[in-house]
Amino acid sequence: MELSCLGSKASPETASALRHMIYDQLNEHRAKHREKFVGSHPITLTLENINLLLTEDFLVCEKSDGVRALLLIINYMDKNRAYLYDRKNDFYELDIRIPFNSTVLIDGEVFLESNTINTYAIFDCLIYEGVSQISKNLYKRLGYAQMFLEAMYKEYETSKSVPKDDDRKRVHIQITNESPPICFYVKQMLKGYGFWEIYKKIPELKHGNDGLIFTPVNEAYCVGKRGEILKWKPASLNTMDFKMVRHSKDSNIYDLICIGKRGKEMVFDQFLSTNIHESNLDGVIGEFLYDADGYYWDFDELVLRKGGWKLYKTRLDKDSPNNIKVVCNILESLKDDLSIEKLSSFYTPMRENSKAREIQGHRTVA
CATH class of the missing domain: 2.40.50.140 (Nucleic acid-binding proteins)
Structure with missing residues (x-):
């Protein structure tokens, strides 16, 4: 899918300025890093690093076969603007109403559902209302992502862009009169040991899928580099x-x-x-x-x-x-x-260890 179908491509000068503005708000001032794509990079799940799933808390979601893109809302040239920002460091400006007066930076991916519906699936939040959230845990960052979605819903709920059967989990936004709307939603995530529940629902998806993503709960968002986000793919798609x-x-x-x-x-x-x-x-x-x-x-x-x-x-x-x-x-x-069968052999220790950490956490608080 081409992001140019959704917005107009910004000039290289504008793209560079926007990227540097993002890094400024994330307090990342190393010159070498400021030329990179801001998004974090997952690593492949192997038997060597699977111990992370046994010893740390993760959330799991399906891995959509789409185009990775961050959604940037920012005041640029005295105007609030929205951009999709891809791994090639290109920015595409969206012609939409924006219910924010300060910077928001969301992580997600763009794909087609049912081969016709432009969709943006959200799985993280780096900046919300001008404040960097990358040091927060994943639950808090997803909370800000949900707040973003609710703000967009309120902005568009009286619009014809929102279907009557909308359940507030999805927001349909008309970009231009000539183009179809784009649907925004926050991805469903379960505790790491719930990977089988996610996996068995993959055939029901209306878009392409190429595996699972495990995101660490307590790790800060890794800007422009690899952290402990783990991706699992079946061998046929690895x-x-x-x-x-x-x-x-x-x-x-x-x-x-x-x-x-x-x-x-x-x-x-x-x-x-x-x-x-x-x-x-x-x-x-x-x-x-x-x-x-x-x-x-x-x-x-x-x-x-x-x-x-x-x-x-x-x-x-x-x-x-x-x-x-x-x-x-x-x-x-x-x-x-x-394989998914071999991964499933780790379900019991993943669940038991997770429950033990929960109990230990309650004892520590008490």
């Missing part, structure tokens, strides 16, 4: 992002590039494009699956070997590939074969 660079002129062989030490690009592997519709991939970010059972060319030895890379889809919403650490982490996850 992908990694490479930049495809044509190996030589007029060749269908592409070097698969990831980010190595000190932010430098490095060649991780190669990929042969055999699809006529994949003829213009040079410089594009591709989301790849590792196919352990198929046979693929080893271009160093010029032989067919079992196992290789299959292009799942191109990522026009991203302009940089995964870090080598992320790639290795995902490969480790594939090696672990952490």
Whole structure:
């Protein structure tokens, strides 16, 4: 889904100014960090880090197959404005009424429901009414996200934009007279051990899904970097992002590039494009699956070997590939074969440990 369908793209100068304004309000003044996408980055759940789910409190939600975007409401050039802000550091201004006079920054993702309904699913809040919330726990941040939704509902509840059967859990906002409305809602989250309840409802979803997200309750929001947010995907959807660079002129062989030490690009592997519709991939970010059972060319030895890379889809919403650490982490996850059945074997200790922490917490308070 293209964010340009929902708003007009801001100039590079405006985008840079907005990003720096965000970092100022988050009290992040390191120059290197201020050029990065503000959003936090999840890490892949593996048998090596699954102990986090046993020893710490998490909330779990479904992982939508959409476009990651922060929603920024800010006073810029003497006017209150709303923007969707993506991982390419692009901002798209929305033409909507805004019931706020100070900065709000929400984290979420954009996708289509039933292939027609523009939807923005909210899962975190970084700034509310001009105050940074990133040091608060997840429950409090989600509370601010819910307050944002309620404020938007009150702004639009008398409008024709809100369906009569709306239950206040969703807000439908008309962006322009020519475009369909966008639906806002806060994602359902359960305690970490409730992952099976979330998983079994995935077939009922009206949008694409590619796994589960576990967010730590007591960790501060990690601005522009990886923290302890864990993502689980079934092996069939456990992908990694490479930049495809044509190996030589007029060749269908592409070097698969990831980010190595000190932010430098490095060649991780190669990929042969055999699809006529994949003829213009040079410089594009591709989301790849590792196919352990198929046979693929080893271009160093010029032989067919079992196992290789299959292009799942191109990522026009991203302009940089995964870090080598992320790639290795995902490969480790594939090696672990952490299926939903294997994950379910951790349900009992996750629940028992969570209950024990609750009891201990009550004793401490008492």
